[in-house]
Amino acid sequence: MNHYNTLKILPTQGLEPRQFLRYCFGIAELSPPELLEEETDSQYRKKCITVLCAVLGVQRPTVRKWGSDLNFDGIPNYCKISLAYIHAAEIIPNQLKSILIGEYNAPEVDAQTFLERILLEGLTEQQILQTVSHANFRATCVKTLTQVLHIGTKSVQDWGQDMSFHKMPKIHKHTLGYALAAISKSSKAWDKQAA
Incomplete structure (x- = not known):
């Protein structure tokens, strides 16, 4: 993908x-x-x-x-x-x-799950290995998160050194959840239109 x-x-x-x-x-x-x-x-x-x-x-x-x-x-x-x-x-x-009525739970998607869905989904094991071992992979992860969340690069870099970005605030996990929902909704509409 x-x-x-x-x-x-x-x-x-x-x-x-x-x-x-x-x-x-x-x-x-x-x-x-x-x-x-x-x-x-x-x-x-x-x-x-x-x-x-x-x-x-x-x-x-x-x-x-x-x-x-x-x-x-x-x-x-x-x-x-x-x-x-x-x-x-x-x-x-x-x-x-x-x-x-207080029964809604906002979706939460952690950085690693989001990045795997966006950057790695649909790739073969060999392609995944090549992608994650590439020298620019971390920069790609940071760029993807800054682009989707509309926040500064420094903030994202401060969330951790690996793909999990474990220090990412919860509010941004909600944003990633909504981003995936919007992508899913748009993809379904696109598929219907193409059929």
């Missing part, structure tokens, strides 16, 4: 929280007056915080620190990338009910 083509399936831009939440609650297509009515509902912001906490695997105080309005302007860019992957994978609105 050519991993560069696989990664091209992923959205390259993050999704703003307000727009993401409008998609979640099925109100993105409403007129401005209707949007205003929905977004000024007394429980709307609370539900928005619940959704962001559940899908990103963060605590309520963290989301509240991102802003006091519905734009959540303080959200890190890498979280916006996660939101774009979630949207591409069409996880919500299917999971909205389980999220709102």
Whole structure:
């Protein structure tokens, strides 16, 4: 599998929280007056915080620190990338009910599993051996993670010296899970289109 083509399936831009939440609650297509009515509902912001906490695997105080309005302007860019992957994978609105009642578990994929799926899946044992023993393999792993997570190279390098990147924060494991879900969803759509 050519991993560069696989990664091209992923959205390259993050999704703003307000727009993401409008998609979640099925109100993105409403007129401005209707949007205003929905977004000024007394429980709307609370539900928005619940959704962001559940899908990103963060605590309520963290989301509240991102802003006091519905734009959540303080959200890190890498979280916006996660939101774009979630949207591409069409996880919500299917999971909205389980999220709102606290039964949703965000997917978690560790770096090694992700890298094996992207870089090694579909190769023969001989090809895998050649690939992992190549001098540039670690650099390829770092580049792949920085590209998918939209974070700096130094951060990724600091997570460990081997393919497991065992010091990678949990929030990024969720992003990798959503990235695989988006790739899977897009691949299925691509296969249907090609048939």
